[in-house]
Amino acid sequence: MKFNFDQRIERRKTKSIKWSSEVLKNMFGEEDLLPLWVADMDFLSPPPVREAMMQEVEHGIFGYSIRSEGYYQSVAKWMEKRFDWKIQKDWIIFMPGVVSAVYYVLQGLLEPGDGVIIQEPVYYPFKSAILDTRCRVINNQLIEHDGRYEMDFEDLEEKAGDPRTKLLVLCSPHNPVGRVWSRDELNKVAQICTKNNVVILSDEIHHDLVYKPHRHHVLANLKEEYRENIITATAPSKTFNLAGMMSAHVICENSEMREKLRKVLDKNHIGMQTPLSMAAVEAAYREGEEWLEELLDYLQGNVHLIRETVKRDLPKAKFSPPQATYLAWIDFRDYGIDGKVLEEKMVKEGKIALDGGTWFGEGGDGFLRVNFACPRETVKEALERIAGVLNKEELK
Numbered sequence: 001m002k003f004n005f006d007q008r009i010e011r012r013k014t015k016s017i018k019w020s021s022e023v024l025k026n027m028f029g030e031e032d033l034l035p036l037w038v039a040d041m042d043f044l045s046p047p048p049v050r051e052a053m054m055q056e057v058e059h060g061i062f063g064y065s066i067r068s069e070g071y072y073q074s075v076a077k078w079m080e081k082r083f084d085w086k087i088q089k090d091w092i093i094f095m096p097g098v099v100s101a102v103y104y105v106l107q108g109l110l111e112p113g114d115g116v117i118i119q120e121p122v123y124y125p126f127k128s129a130i131l132d133t134r135c136r137v138i139n140n141q142l143i144e145h146d147g148r149y150e151m152d153f154e155d156l157e158e159k160a161g162d163p164r165t166k167l168l169v170l171c172s173p174h175n176p177v178g179r180v181w182s183r184d185e186l187n188k189v190a191q192i193c194t195k196n197n198v199v200i201l202s203d204e205i206h207h208d209l210v211y212k213p214h215r216h217h218v219l220a221n222l223k224e225e226y227r228e229n230i231i232t233a234t235a236p237s238k239t240f241n242l243a244g245m246m247s248a249h250v251i252c253e254n255s256e257m258r259e260k261l262r263k264v265l266d267k268n269h270i271g272m273q274t275p276l277s278m279a280a281v282e283a284a285y286r287e288g289e290e291w292l293e294e295l296l297d298y299l300q301g302n303v304h305l306i307r308e309t310v311k312r313d314l315p316k317a318k319f320s321p322p323q324a325t326y327l328a329w330i331d332f333r334d335y336g337i338d339g340k341v342l343e344e345k346m347v348k349e350g351k352i353a354l355d356g357g358t359w360f361g362e363g364g365d366g367f368l369r370v371n372f373a374c375p376r377e378t379v380k381e382a383l384e385r386i387a388g389v390l391n392k393e394e395l396k
Ligand SMILES: Cc1ncc(COP(=O)(O)O)c(C=O)c1O
Pocket: 039, 096, 097, 098, 099, 100, 123, 171, 175, 203, 205, 206, 235, 237, 243, 247, 248
C-alpha cells in the first residue's frame, strides 16, 4: 500500500463537526463519544489535492476567483473515464453542496405543495429539503428481504401517476442501505417517472465508492429517451474527503431546467467558489484515481472486519456488506430493543456516536449506521463498544 489509511489522526481539537465536543453535546447529549456518524472520512485527502492547495497558499492571494477551463475538463474527464459518461461544459452547474443542490432544484423547478418522492429509509436531509421548501413528502419505501433492499415499483408507479407528484429524489448509490442500483432497476425508475412527467433528481454523490464487482450506472447516461428528464447531482466530497470544501455539481442536459436552476442561483447570488476548493477539486479529479483505488481496498478490509465481528460478537445482528458507500447499515431488530432506546444506549453506555436508524425515516427503526471510513483500529474499537452494550443487555 502506498497510502497509510491506518494512521490515526487527531481530529478532536480541529474544526471537524464529526469530532466537535460542542456538536456531539448538541446532537447526542454527551461530549466524550467515539464518532462514527457524519459521512466524512478520518483519512487525509490524496497527496495531489493537498499539494495543489499548498500551491495556492504559497501564492497567498485569495481574491475573487473563476473556474478555469481546466477545472471543467477535470470534471468531464472523470465522468467519462469512470462512468463512460460524456458531458459538456455548459451542462455543469456549480453548487455549494449536494444538499444545497436539492434545495435549489426544488426551489427552481417546483411550487409549494408539489409532491416529491423519496425512498426511505434514506438520507434524511432530502425530507428536510422537501419540507423546508413547502413541498410534500411522498414515501416510496424500499422493500427489504433478508438484508437486501429493492425498490417497490408498483407503489412507485401509483405515486408517480398522481398528477400532483412532480419530482423523485433518487439516491444512487443509496445511503444508508448501500445498494448500487442495477441497470434494469434504473431503467424502470426512469421509465415510470418519464412516462408520468416526474423529474428525477439523481443524487450520485457516492458513485465513486462502489465495490467490485458492482458498477455504478449514471442514470442520465442510460437511454436517450430519459435524459432530458434527469438532473444529476454529484461531488468530489465523499470520494476524496473534501466535504468541507463545499463544492458540488449539478449536471443537466436539459437546457430549460438548467435555465430555471440558474435563475434561482442568480436570485441568491450563488456560484462563486473559493480558489482553494477549485484547486482541490481539479487536482482530485485529475490525479486522485490511484489513491481512490487504494482507499476502496482499505474500506473493503473494514467491511470484512465488520462482517467477522458481527458474526462472532453480535450474533443477533444482521449485516449485509454494502455494495457502495463507506456506511454500514446494521440491523439490530432481533435484539428486541426499541429503536430510540437502542440509539440512546449506544450514546450513554457505549460512548459512541452513530447515525440512528430512526433518523432515516420509515424502515429505519432498529438499525444503526456506522461510518467505517476510519482507521481499522477505530472500527474495531467501535464494534467492541457496540457489542459491549448489547451483550450486557443479553445478561439482564
Ligand atoms: C446521499 C447524500 N447526498 C448528499 C450528501 C451531502 O452532500 P453535501 O455535503 O455536498 O451537501 C450526503 C452526505 O452524507 C449523502 O449521503
